[in-house]
Amino acid sequence: MSYTNRIVLLIDMDCFYCQVEENLDPNLKGKPLAVVQYNQWRGGGIIAVNYPARERGVTRHMRGNDAKEKCPEIILAKVPQVRGKADLSKYRDAGKRVAAVLQSFTPLLERASVDEAYLDITDLVEKRIQDQNDQINVDSLPNTYIVGSSIEDFVENVTQNKAFDETNLKLALGGVICEEIRAEVFKITGYRCSAGIAHNKILAKLVCGLHKPNKQTILPQEAVPELYQNLRIKKITGLGGKFGNNVVEKLNIEFMGELSKFTQRELAKHFDEKSASFLYQIARGIDSEPVNTRLIAKSIGCSKNFPGKTALCTKEDIEHWLDEMADEIFERLEKDFEENNRKAKQMVVSFAQDEISSSKTHPLNSYEKHKIFENAFKIIQKNCMKDNGSYKVTFLGISAGNFQDHKKVNEITSFFKNMENRVKKNTSETLDKKNSSKESIYSNTTLESDIDDNNLIFYEQMHPDSISDQNFEVESSSDDSISGDIGGVLPDLQSPKVPAAQSFFSKYFSGNSNRNFNTSKALGNNNDDNNFEDDQQIMDLSNEEIENSDLNKGIKCPQCGKILKNTEYQSHLEYHFAIGVNKDKAHQGNINIEDYHDKEMVLTNEETNCGMKCPQCSKIVKDFEYQSHLDYHFAISIVKDEAHLYKNKPEPKKTTSPPTNTKTVTKKRKKEASGNHKPIGEYFKNCTKNKNQESLTDICNECNKQIPVSEQKIHFDYHAARKLHLEINVAQRKIPEKGQKSKQQRTVATQKNLMGFLKTS
DNA sequence: ACGGATTATACT
DNA sequence: TAGTATAAT
Structure with a gap:
C-alpha cells in the first residue's frame, strides 16, 4: 500500500510562452497566436501555439510560414533576440x-x-x-x-x-x-x-x-x-x-x-x-521517485546550432559567437549569484563538428567575461582547429555548473566578530583590552559602524538561515549546537587563557599549522585603521586559483572591443570594472575604485629589473613588492567578487557624502585623474610601507612564502581564517540536499529563495 | 542539413 | 571524474 x-x-502551464506574450500584450488574447524563434528560415521555428491557433490546425513542428498557410490570421510573436541568439529570459x-x-x-x-x-x-x-x-x-x-x-x-x-x-x-x-x-x-x-x-x-x-x-x-x-x-x-x-x-x-x-x-x-x-x-x-502504476525539492537549476548554459552551410569556419566566427555566449553566461551567472548566493565552479564547453559532438570541462574560478571567453576559445581551438587553421563547427555551447554556496562576507565577519567578543569577554579580567584590540585587525571594537550594522541587518533579512544567528550562536553557552568540524575548534577559542600578545587566530593555529593551503593571496594590512573593507578582504577567502593565461600579442577587450597590448590588458579590464563598480557604489560615496586603477598604473610603470613574475598578471614585480602586489590582486578580486553586494544595499543611516548621480560619476572619472577617495587607498598603504621599511622576512610554513616579520601575524590569521572558512562551508554543505530535509530547513530554503525571487520582481 | 535551446541524469 | 548519450520540454 x-x-x-x-x-x-504535476502542474503544467498551458502553452506557456503564448500566455506570457498574451499577458504582456492583452490585445493578443483570444486570437490565434504562436511564438516563433528568430530564424529567417521559413518564418522561424514555432515553440508554442495557443489554443485558438491549435483549433485551426496549427501545431508545433510547423514553421512560421506553414502556420500562416493554415491560419492566415495567426499572430506570430517573435522571441526577442539578444546577441544574435534567442533570449528566453522573459519566460x-x-x-x-x-x-x-x-x-x-x-x-x-x-x-x-x-x-x-x-x-x-x-x-x-x-x-x-x-x-x-x-x-x-x-x-x-x-x-x-x-x-x-x-x-x-x-x-x-x-x-x-x-x-x-x-x-x-x-x-x-x-x-x-x-x-x-x-x-x-x-x-x-x-x-x-x-x-x-x-x-x-x-x-x-x-x-x-x-x-x-x-x-x-x-x-x-x-x-x-x-x-x-x-x-x-x-x-x-x-x-x-x-x-x-x-x-x-x-x-x-x-x-x-x-x-x-x-x-x-x-x-x-x-x-x-x-x-x-x-x-x-x-506497469503496475508504481513509481517511487520522490519529489525532489529543487527550484533552481543545477546548471546554467547557452548553446547554438550552426547547421549546414552556417557552420563556423573561421577563427573570427568562433571568437564572435563564443564572445556572445560568454556574455550571456556571465550575465546569467551574476544574476544567479544575486538570487541564489552561489557560485559555479565549473564550466563545460560543448561543440560539434561533422557528426560528432563533444564537451570539455574547465574550472571556473571567477565570474569574469574574458576568462570565460578565453578558456572556451582555447578549448575550441585545441579541439576543433584544423591543420590549416580553419574550422567547421556546427554547434557551440557553454554551460556553468557545480554550484557551491557562497558564504557571504558578512556572515563570516559577524561570526568572527562574535567570536572575538566572546574571547574578550572571557578574558576581560586578564587582558588589556586596548592592547588586544590592536593586536589583530579582527579585534575591532569600532567595527559596529553604521555601515556594518546595516550590512548585517540587510544580510539577515535576506538570509534568515545565516550562520551567524543560527549555527554559530557563540554567545550561547552550549557547545552542542555547533556542528562537527567546527565543534572541536570552539572550546579552544573560548578558553579564557588566550595570551594577550597573540591574536586568537594565531593561538588557534599554533598547534596545527603544517597544512599547506597553496595560496598566494594574503593581505598584509598592518595598520590600525580598521574598516569594513578590511574585514571583507580577509574574511572572504575565495579559493580561486591563479590563472596564468599566456597572453597573446594583442587582446580584444570583451567590453569595448578595443585591441590592447597584453601589458595593458589587465589594467584596461580593471578600468572597465572600475567604471562598473563606481556606478554601483556611487550613492555610497565611500569607495572609489580609481585607487585600484591608479595603483595598477604605478606598478605597470615600475622598473622591472630583478623581480619576480606575478602569476596573476605576468608582470615583473620587484622582490620586496611581490607580496604587496599579490595583495593588490587579492583586493581586486575580492571587490570584484563582492561587487554585487553594493547593489541594492540600504543606505547607511549616516550618509557621509550626498548621493551622487551615476552618470556624473562615470563622466567625472574620465576627466579627473583622481577625486576625493579614501578607504580603498588604505589597501595599499603598506606598498609604500614596504618600500621604505623592513626587508626582514620569514618563510610562512603554510604557503612557503616570504612574509615580512611585521606582517606575520596577519598573514597567519589569513591562513587560519581561510581554513575556518573552508570548514564552515563544509559543515554547511553537510545539510542533506534533497528529500530528507527537516521541515525547518525546508522553510528556510523557501524563504531564502523566495527573497531571491522577490528581489528581482 | 532543420525543432532550437536548455536542463537533467545515468552510464562508463 | 570527465565525457558521452539519452530524454524531456
Whole structure:
C-alpha cells in the first residue's frame, strides 16, 4: 500500500510562452497566436501555439510560414533576440513567478522545467483530514476530471465510504487543494495551467495531459489498468525515446496494459536489472521517485546550432559567437549569484563538428567575461582547429555548473566578530583590552559602524538561515549546537587563557599549522585603521586559483572591443570594472575604485629589473613588492567578487557624502585623474610601507612564502581564517540536499529563495 | 542539413 | 571524474 501513500501533483502551464506574450500584450488574447524563434528560415521555428491557433490546425513542428498557410490570421510573436541568439529570459522570469506562488503552498516542489513543477502535497492533505477540514462536494472540484469515473460518482464514493477508501479521499482532497493552487497561480500571475493528481510523479504527469487547458485530472490507482489498456508505451515519461522503442520491439507489445503480463524475471532477460525493475513497477502504476525539492537549476548554459552551410569556419566566427555566449553566461551567472548566493565552479564547453559532438570541462574560478571567453576559445581551438587553421563547427555551447554556496562576507565577519567578543569577554579580567584590540585587525571594537550594522541587518533579512544567528550562536553557552568540524575548534577559542600578545587566530593555529593551503593571496594590512573593507578582504577567502593565461600579442577587450597590448590588458579590464563598480557604489560615496586603477598604473610603470613574475598578471614585480602586489590582486578580486553586494544595499543611516548621480560619476572619472577617495587607498598603504621599511622576512610554513616579520601575524590569521572558512562551508554543505530535509530547513530554503525571487520582481 | 535551446541524469 | 548519450520540454 505504500505506493499510494503520497499525493503528487504535476502542474503544467498551458502553452506557456503564448500566455506570457498574451499577458504582456492583452490585445493578443483570444486570437490565434504562436511564438516563433528568430530564424529567417521559413518564418522561424514555432515553440508554442495557443489554443485558438491549435483549433485551426496549427501545431508545433510547423514553421512560421506553414502556420500562416493554415491560419492566415495567426499572430506570430517573435522571441526577442539578444546577441544574435534567442533570449528566453522573459519566460524564465515568468516561470519563476509561478514557482514562487507554488512554493507558498509547499516547499516540496520540484521544478521540472520552465513551465512544469511537481508538488508533494501529502502533508497538506493529511493536515486537512486531521483538522477535519475534509468535506468535499462537486463544487469544490469545478475543473476536475476523474480517470474512469464521473466527478459525481467519485465524490459520492469518497464521501460515503471514507473509512473504506481513504486513498481516494486523499486524492480528492489533493484535487481540492490543487484547484486552490491553480486559482492562486492565476490570481497572482494571470497564467492558467493544467494539473495531474496521482500517487506518484509519472502518473501525475501522465494524466495531466488528459484534460487541457485549464483543467485538472485525478487518477485513482484502481483506474490504472483501464488507463493503460490502450496507452502507447511511449506516453510514459522515460519511455518516450530509444528505451521505450526497445521495450516495444523486444517484448513485441504496443500498450502499457500488455507490459504487466511480464514477470520481473522475464523482463530481466531483456533489460538490465534497474530497467527491468522500473518496467515491472510502472506497469503496475508504481513509481517511487520522490519529489525532489529543487527550484533552481543545477546548471546554467547557452548553446547554438550552426547547421549546414552556417557552420563556423573561421577563427573570427568562433571568437564572435563564443564572445556572445560568454556574455550571456556571465550575465546569467551574476544574476544567479544575486538570487541564489552561489557560485559555479565549473564550466563545460560543448561543440560539434561533422557528426560528432563533444564537451570539455574547465574550472571556473571567477565570474569574469574574458576568462570565460578565453578558456572556451582555447578549448575550441585545441579541439576543433584544423591543420590549416580553419574550422567547421556546427554547434557551440557553454554551460556553468557545480554550484557551491557562497558564504557571504558578512556572515563570516559577524561570526568572527562574535567570536572575538566572546574571547574578550572571557578574558576581560586578564587582558588589556586596548592592547588586544590592536593586536589583530579582527579585534575591532569600532567595527559596529553604521555601515556594518546595516550590512548585517540587510544580510539577515535576506538570509534568515545565516550562520551567524543560527549555527554559530557563540554567545550561547552550549557547545552542542555547533556542528562537527567546527565543534572541536570552539572550546579552544573560548578558553579564557588566550595570551594577550597573540591574536586568537594565531593561538588557534599554533598547534596545527603544517597544512599547506597553496595560496598566494594574503593581505598584509598592518595598520590600525580598521574598516569594513578590511574585514571583507580577509574574511572572504575565495579559493580561486591563479590563472596564468599566456597572453597573446594583442587582446580584444570583451567590453569595448578595443585591441590592447597584453601589458595593458589587465589594467584596461580593471578600468572597465572600475567604471562598473563606481556606478554601483556611487550613492555610497565611500569607495572609489580609481585607487585600484591608479595603483595598477604605478606598478605597470615600475622598473622591472630583478623581480619576480606575478602569476596573476605576468608582470615583473620587484622582490620586496611581490607580496604587496599579490595583495593588490587579492583586493581586486575580492571587490570584484563582492561587487554585487553594493547593489541594492540600504543606505547607511549616516550618509557621509550626498548621493551622487551615476552618470556624473562615470563622466567625472574620465576627466579627473583622481577625486576625493579614501578607504580603498588604505589597501595599499603598506606598498609604500614596504618600500621604505623592513626587508626582514620569514618563510610562512603554510604557503612557503616570504612574509615580512611585521606582517606575520596577519598573514597567519589569513591562513587560519581561510581554513575556518573552508570548514564552515563544509559543515554547511553537510545539510542533506534533497528529500530528507527537516521541515525547518525546508522553510528556510523557501524563504531564502523566495527573497531571491522577490528581489528581482 | 532543420525543432532550437536548455536542463537533467545515468552510464562508463 | 570527465565525457558521452539519452530524454524531456
